[in-house]
Amino acid sequence: MAEKDSRRKSREKRKAGLRELLRVPGGERVDLSSYDTDSVPLGPGDKSAGKAATSRMGEHLADLQERLFAASTAGDRRRVLLVLQGMDTSGKGGTIKHVIGFCNPSGCRVRAFQAPTEQERAHHFLWRVEQSLPRPGELGIFDRSHYEDVLVARVRELAPREEIERRYDEINRFEKTLADDGTTVIKCFLHISYEEQRRRLLKRLDRPDKHWKFSPSDIDDRALWPAFQEAYSIALERCSTSYAPWYVIPSDHKWYRNWAVGRLLLEHLRELDPQYPKPDFDVAGCRGRLLAQ
Amino acid sequence: MAEKDSRRKSREKRKAGLRELLRVPGGERVDLSSYDTDSVPLGPGDKSAGKAATSRMGEHLADLQERLFAASTAGDRRRVLLVLQGMDTSGKGGTIKHVIGFCNPSGCRVRAFQAPTEQERAHHFLWRVEQSLPRPGELGIFDRSHYEDVLVARVRELAPREEIERRYDEINRFEKTLADDGTTVIKCFLHISYEEQRRRLLKRLDRPDKHWKFSPSDIDDRALWPAFQEAYSIALERCSTSYAPWYVIPSDHKWYRNWAVGRLLLEHLRELDPQYPKPDFDVAGCRGRLLAQ
Numbered sequence: 001m002a003e004k005d006s007r008r009k010s011r012e013k014r015k016a017g018l019r020e021l022l023r024v025p026g027g028e029r030v031d032l033s034s035y036d037t038d039s040v041p042l043g044p045g046d047k048s049a050g051k052a053a054t055s056r057m058g059e060h061l062a063d064l065q066e067r068l069f070a071a072s073t074a075g076d077r078r079r080v081l082l083v084l085q086g087m088d089t090s091g092k093g094g095t096i097k098h099v100i101g102f103c104n105p106s107g108c109r110v111r112a113f114q115a116p117t118e119q120e121r122a123h124h125f126l127w128r129v130e131q132s133l134p135r136p137g138e139l140g141i142f143d144r145s146h147y148e149d150v151l152v153a154r155v156r157e158l159a160p161r162e163e164i165e166r167r168y169d170e171i172n173r174f175e176k177t178l179a180d181d182g183t184t185v186i187k188c189f190l191h192i193s194y195e196e197q198r199r200r201l202l203k204r205l206d207r208p209d210k211h212w213k214f215s216p217s218d219i220d221d222r223a224l225w226p227a228f229q230e231a232y233s234i235a236l237e238r239c240s241t242s243y244a245p246w247y248v249i250p251s252d253h254k255w256y257r258n259w260a261v262g263r264l265l266l267e268h269l270r271e272l273d274p275q276y277p278k279p280d281f282d283v284a285g286c287r288g289r290l291l292a293q
Numbered sequence: 294m295a296e297k298d299s300r301r302k303s304r305e306k307r308k309a310g311l312r313e314l315l316r317v318p319g320g321e322r323v324d325l326s327s328y329d330t331d332s333v334p335l336g337p338g339d340k341s342a343g344k345a346a347t348s349r350m351g352e353h354l355a356d357l358q359e360r361l362f363a364a365s366t367a368g369d370r371r372r373v374l375l376v377l378q379g380m381d382t383s384g385k386g387g388t389i390k391h392v393i394g395f396c397n398p399s400g401c402r403v404r405a406f407q408a409p410t411e412q413e414r415a416h417h418f419l420w421r422v423e424q425s426l427p428r429p430g431e432l433g434i435f436d437r438s439h440y441e442d443v444l445v446a447r448v449r450e451l452a453p454r455e456e457i458e459r460r461y462d463e464i465n466r467f468e469k470t471l472a473d474d475g476t477t478v479i480k481c482f483l484h485i486s487y488e489e490q491r492r493r494l495l496k497r498l499d500r501p502d503k504h505w506k507f508s509p510s511d512i513d514d515r516a517l518w519p520a521f522q523e524a525y526s527i528a529l530e531r532c533s534t535s536y537a538p539w540y541v542i543p544s545d546h547k548w549y550r551n552w553a554v555g556r557l558l559l560e561h562l563r564e565l566d567p568q569y570p571k572p573d574f575d576v577a578g579c580r581g582r583l584l585a586q
Contacts, residue, residue, distance in 0.1 A: 070505040211572040212363040
């Protein structure tokens with residue numbers, strides 16, 4: 001009976017779309033080991049179907065992105081912020097290349113967050129994030145984000161524990177303000193397994209054209225894998241909210257990761273349903289003036 | 294004999310690549326009416342060949358862009374700044390969509406310059422430009438630029454004439470500093486005819502999904518066409534320098550414009566010849582550590 005119930009729930013989730021399926025409920029303890037990293041819960045079932053589906057999605061994404069941008073020229077303040085987080089090699093950069101690559105670069109604002117500079121450290125941790133937010137009509141993409149301040153900062157004790165504890169609420173308030181101001185916040189945790197990370201790091205070492213992506217510090221971070229997973233669990237539990245939910249993306253398969261992030265973005269853009277603005281000028285009159293010129 | 298000479302010169306130019314062919318000599322009076330807007334001086338000869346050639350160029354652009362970015366992680370400060378200028382509908386946005394669209398969004402910094410805000414006007418006209426420059430390893434793209442301050446500013450007398458006159462030298466000094474600091478500056482004037490602009494503006498009026506790109510003020514600007522062409526001529530004459538040359542791109546054919554700008558970018562990137570950095574860590578040692586983890 002319980003199994004039947006769970007199957008029904010799962011069917012309902014599928015119907016509700018990928019968002020419902022991958023969304024972290026929030027407020028509940030998150031056990032990341034119970035989330036498959038190599039599953040393909042909805043959508044295409046294999047690599048070639050996945051790549052084809054992602055490619056087909058490209059033009060819909062580009063079309064909706066153009067509409068979002070067009071709407072902003074008539075005062076629509078809505079915009080989208082895609083936050084990508086995950087362990088080294090989880091594919092934050094690859095997702096940007098293969099999914100955001102479909103979009104018009106003019107409407108995208110990509111920002112990669114590294115260890116804060118001296119100037120950034122002198123400010124509140126959200127200061128540098130505020131500088132990088134998408135403007136109305138834009139699609140903003142964060143490759144890492146303010147979550148580093150409760151992830152690596154927690155694991156490596158870069159701030160006093162009570163300050164770290166305060167930050168979760170600060171992040172929630174910050175994201176509530178973004179949402180109220182018309183920003184659709186989509187936060188994706190690209191979830192890979194410990195073994196898959198090893199394979200990818202080894203591949204980086206095997207290929208001279210990938211060496212630049214590798215740093216010995218990646219191995220030091222990897223030694224802290226359980227602590228990082230724990231830090232992610234806490235962030236997902238405390239900061240997956242109705243106005244800025246977290247999604248766990250099974251990311252051992254790059255093609256599935258790309259499809260799933262693209263699909264999430266598409267579902268959100270479709271819901272926003274941005275419209276080309278109606279002209280606020282006399283079209284026929286302008287045509288006449290042009291023909292007379 | 295003169296004709297033979299001119300044919301020989303033209304052949305030599307072709308061999309030297311698109312750069313030599315389209316580059317404005319600088320320091321000489323520029324007569325824009327002598328530059329064809331619908332010619333296809335080098336490269337593919339028709340639309341379908343042009344589109345195919347541009348598409349093939351895409352992966353080379355993406356490869357070199359990745360190398361440029363990779364090199365920056367090892368201290369290479371080189372970067373590229375592509376400046377796009379042209380009358381309304383000349384295709385600044387289209388070029389970004391169709392050419393820069395091949396590149397990895399993570400390594401691109403696109404900035405569109407509109408009429409300066411109150412804050413921007415309170416600063417020197419180059420201030421907002423400095424905020425928007427590409428970082429080492431990046432490809433920066435300006436949709437309009439500091440040249441607006443000697444173009445629309447000159448035509449509409451937005452500043453005293455003696456200040457406008459001073460700006461050409463200020464721009465040259467600014468661009469010299471950029472070049473000395475490792476920035477390859479590529480400035481493209483997308484050159485269309487008066488008739489082609491009319492066709493494109495009419496098309497924007499005909500299509501509801503293009504209305505947002507139209508503004509009645511475009512017609513007012515168009516009425517000042519000769520003054521704008523003159524302002525462009527002066528800017529090209531005074532600011533096409535060895536360290537930051539101007540190129541006139543025949544832009545009546547969108548497919549040729551895309552191919553030509555892509556090709557210019559490609560020629561410059563090939564000359565920069567950025568290399569993946571050599572590892573500054575012990576590859577075998579790291580592999581061993583990873584396998585033991």
